Amino acid sequence: DVKVTQSSRYLVKRTGEKVFLECVQDMDHENMFWYRQDPGLGLRLIYFSYDVKMKEKGDIPEGYSVSREKKERFSLILESASTNQTSMYLCASSLTGVPLFGEQYFGPGTRLTVT
Amino acid sequence: AQSVTQLDSQVPVFEEAPVELRCNYSSSVSVYLFWYVQYPNQGLQLLLKYLSGSTLVESINGFEAEFNKSQTSFHLRKPSVHISDTAEYFCAVSKETSGSRLTFGEGTQLTVNP
DSSP: OOOEEESOSEEEEOTTOOEEEEEEESSOOSEEEEEEEETTTEEEEEEEEEETTEEEEOSOOTTEEEEEEETTEEEEEESSOOGGGOEEEEEEEEOOSTTSTTOOEEOOOEEEEEO | OOEEEESOSEEEEETTOOEEEOEEEEOSSOOEEEEEEEOTTSOEEEEEEEOSSOSEEEOTTSOEEEEETTTTEEEEEESSOOGGGOEEEEEEEEOGGGTTOOEEOOOEEEEEEO
16 A cells, blocks of 8 residues: 655644655655645645656745655745644645556645644 | 636535535646545545546445536535545546646535434
């Protein structure tokens, strides 16, 4: 089974802190994604990566950056956390190409609270 | 740009009743369509998908969805729900040219009551 793990289930940080969220997948997937999930808004894509050291902005990249130095690891960085970044953060990974197109495997999520 | 609209934010039903969760999408090109499910305190997992071929697709736990191109819909149905189907359901759409990116709807919370 594909396994996507996230470094923390719950995290509490203070406004202005630099925050690192880590994600690791164990199935050699090319693509990795970071989403935030908010009630009534569904999942919104922050950044994604289709290869090591490659990244593309998603729909809401402002206030975030990412790093992918190894294929299995994709990090989300909040340079200076703000209260409006309090949310559930979900990491996902996937392979490229049909018939597995669109099949993303998700981690359990990190609930981040910024106070 | 493509978008996805889930028409109901919450759907309460009684056990063994039928259910339909509605999803509409907007896109000017051919799309691929997905339903994901999120059980409490878990990440999302793929329930079913439409890439091509038969417009009716089924999951292993009795859900089905029908791709309707003329109505730009991909509604999810189950003829008889169980308590264990209580979860949040997300519709998602993608274009082949967008790589593996998915655009998700707002989610529908299905609550099955005894």
